[in-house]
Amino acid sequence: MGKVTGFLEIDRKEATYADPQERLKHYREFTIPLPEKELKAQAARCMDCGIPYCHTGCPVNNIIPDWNNLVYEGDWKSALETLHSTNNFPEFTGRICPAPCEAACTLNIDDAPVNIKSIECAIVDRGWEEGWITPQITEEKTGKSVAVVGSGPAGLACAQQLARAGHNVTLFEKNDRMGGLLRYGIPDFKMEKHLINRRLVQMEAEGVEFRTSTEVGVTVSMESLQDNYDAVVMAGGAEKPRTLDIPGYEMAGVRLAMEFLTQQNKRNAGDDEMRAAPRGTISATGKHVIVIGGGDTGSDCVGTSNRQGAASVTQIEIMPKPPEKEDKTFSWPDWPLKLRTSSSHVEGCERDWAILTKRVVGTNGNVEGLECVRIEWVDGQMQEIAGSEFTLKADLILLAMGFVGPRRMGLVDQAEVELDARGNVAANVLDYGTSKPGVFACGDMRRGQSLVVWAIREGRQCARAVDLQLMGRSLLPR
Numbered sequence: 001m002g003k004v005t006g007f008l009e010i011d012r013k014e015a016t017y018a019d020p021q022e023r024l025k026h027y028r029e030f031t032i033p034l035p036e037k038e039l040k041a042q043a044a045r046c047m048d049c050g051i052p053y054c055h056t057g058c059p060v061n062n063i064i065p066d067w068n069n070l071v072y073e074g075d076w077k078s079a080l081e082t083l084h085s086t087n088n089f090p091e092f093t094g095r096i097c098p099a100p101c102e103a104a105c106t107l108n109i110d111d112a113p114v115n116i117k118s119i120e121c122a123i124v125d126r127g128w129e130e131g132w133i134t135p136q137i138t139e140e141k142t143g144k145s146v147a148v149v150g151s152g153p154a155g156l157a158c159a160q161q162l163a164r165a166g167h168n169v170t171l172f173e174k175n176d177r178m179g180g181l182l183r184y185g186i187p188d189f190k191m192e193k194h195l196i197n198r199r200l201v202q203m204e205a206e207g208v209e210f211r212t213s214t215e216v217g218v219t220v221s222m223e224s225l226q227d228n229y230d231a232v233v234m235a236g237g238a239e240k241p242r243t244l245d246i247p248g249y250e251m252a253g254v255r256l257a258m259e260f261l262t263q264q265n266k267r268n269a270g271d272d273e274m275r276a277a278p279r280g281t282i283s284a285t286g287k288h289v290i291v292i293g294g295g296d297t298g299s300d301c302v303g304t305s306n307r308q309g310a311a312s313v314t315q316i317e318i319m320p321k322p323p324e325k326e327d328k329t330f331s332w333p334d335w336p337l338k339l340r341t342s343s344s345h346v347e348g349c350e351r352d353w354a355i356l357t358k359r360v361v362g363t364n365g366n367v368e369g370l371e372c373v374r375i376e377w378v379d380g381q382m383q384e385i386a387g388s389e390f391t392l393k394a395d396l397i398l399l400a401m402g403f404v405g406p407r408r409m410g411l412v413d414q415a416e417v418e419l420d421a422r423g424n425v426a427a428n429v430l431d432y433g434t435s436k437p438g439v440f441a442c443g444d445m446r447r448g449q450s451l452v453v454w455a456i457r458e459g460r461q462c463a464r465a466v467d468l469q470l471m472g473r474s475l476l477p478r
Contacts, residue, residue: 003044009044012112013038020347024307027188029095029236029266030343034115039122043071046114049106053333054116057104059457060087064101064116066356071119080127083120086159088456092182094121095191097453098296104333111325121128128198135205142166144470147229149216149411152180153452154443155235156199157459158466163207163474165467170229171208174215177269179381181237182452184262186298189307193269217410224345231438234425235459236411236446242401244292248360254365255282257297257400264304284310288393290370291315292357293400296342301398303344314350320377321353356384360397369423370394403449415439424448431469432462440466 003010016032017023023030034042046068054064063082072078083090094117098136105113127133132218144167148159151173159171177183179196204210214220225232241256243249259282266276273281284305291301295316305313326336359371374388405423406412412425418435422425425441427433442462443455460477467474 001048001065002046002072004047006047007045007107007112007114012045012115013042013109014115015118017343023189024347027264027356029189029192030261031095033122033125034118034137036122039119040072040074042115043068043119045107046072046116053104053106054101054114057100057333057335059100059451059453060093060460061457062086062120064100064114066135067123068114068116068119075131076123076126077130079123080132083123087453088160088460089153089194090120090124092191092455093151093453094118094124095195095198096186096312097451100335100451100453103335109328112444133202135202136164137206138164138166141168142471144168144230145170145228146231146233146466146470147172147216147225148233148235149225150180150234150443150445151178151210151347152235152237152443152455153182154445154455154459155180155233156182156203157456158233158442158463159208159459160203160206161460161463162466163203164469165471165474165476167467167470169208171203171210172214172216172220172225173210173212174218176213178210180210184265185258185297185300186265187261187304188265188268189303190300193265208445215359215410217412221409222414224434226438230470231440233462233466234411234415234417234434234439234441234445235443235462236406236445236457238403238405238424238449240404240407240423241399242404244357244399244401246357246359248367251360251362251365251367252280253362254360254397257291257293257301257398260284260398261297261300261304264308270467272286282396284308284396286311287395289313289399290394291400292329292397293317293402294319294351294353295400295402297402298400299342299344301400302349303342303347305396305398306344306347306349310394311395312350313348314352315345316351316355316357316372316392317353318356318382322330328379330361339386355385356382358389360394360408361391367394367397370397380417403444405448412445417441422448429458429461430465432458432465433469 018030067079067082099117101116103114107113149172159169163169263277288307289310291298322339326338356375362368370392374385418426427441442458464476
């Protein structure tokens, strides 16, 4: 497996990025892939480590050592087949997954894990370039019909697997284009949308029917789906945002991150401003922007604000600053808590931690600043530090504090399914069945806000569960 002396003589090398000042001029991807020779060398570093902990780190259970070895040997087509055996959309995960597989890699003990993410992305990109990725059309139909609600990564994976099992699948999406969070939540500079479009062409050829601008629970009732389909899969996202309940929150310059990101993606897709921003334009141009929330969505707001020409961008977080380096004796092979600096942060951003917001200040409804206080955490409890109050200059405040579960109004209320203690649709990971017979749930709607790779895993597993219930057996992989 790999080269016998692989990591002993070959250092980890990562893909590079275009210069920040150059990439800020556009919204295209800016990663510069490694050449084939270098990719094969990086794959050679994946030696026979005995216990491949990368498997435990990867939610979709990618067979990582196998396709690394195939790349090292130059058998790219077999590597693609191995990669696709566990992951429907490796071009998505190869770009936007934080790579928990690399955190779990045995070589990460020495801070030099195998460059799994770059190799994964290179395999599938080459597959498209060579024409190896084609529709997998099932010759025999089962006669069963399934409605999948939500076209994010969970819904896409579930729909594709069910279509390949021979079922008649209809995929419902409330937005005007398919893709869910992938389409409107991920900036184009992280993942261009033609990557979704070509998968949709593949899925349509495989028999999936798409219905956009159709919100189940609003334009179509959940009852009608249950009456007209043999099974219904709830694969919507955890779209209910965590909001900021402080004085001044109602001002026009305080906006949700997803509104901001969606508008820019719509503009990039060619939509006019009325279609991109039906509730009013959110622009960072020439403004002092405060991003509240230190996660990936906050980072995406930073990158988008800088591309729009913000005067300044500051990102604040209520939690304390993570350590620069994790203690491997406690964390490995699990995902570690440590300071992470994204490409968007490098492009220009002030960051601060352990900050509690107190009040939005402004004149005539226009935001002018954000009053804050520094805090400390004592025995897990937040305490304000006396005399540490300060005000940040702000014209636009973007809320990127995460999500608290699925929206109740519409689909969830009409489905009348039981919810768990966190407000998510209750379903286990064995059969993905809800409290309503014939209704299943997967992805963020079931597990809460999570990673794209977890959504793909749940969509695949849910498809098998549906197939098993409809047919009494299933050949779909779990």
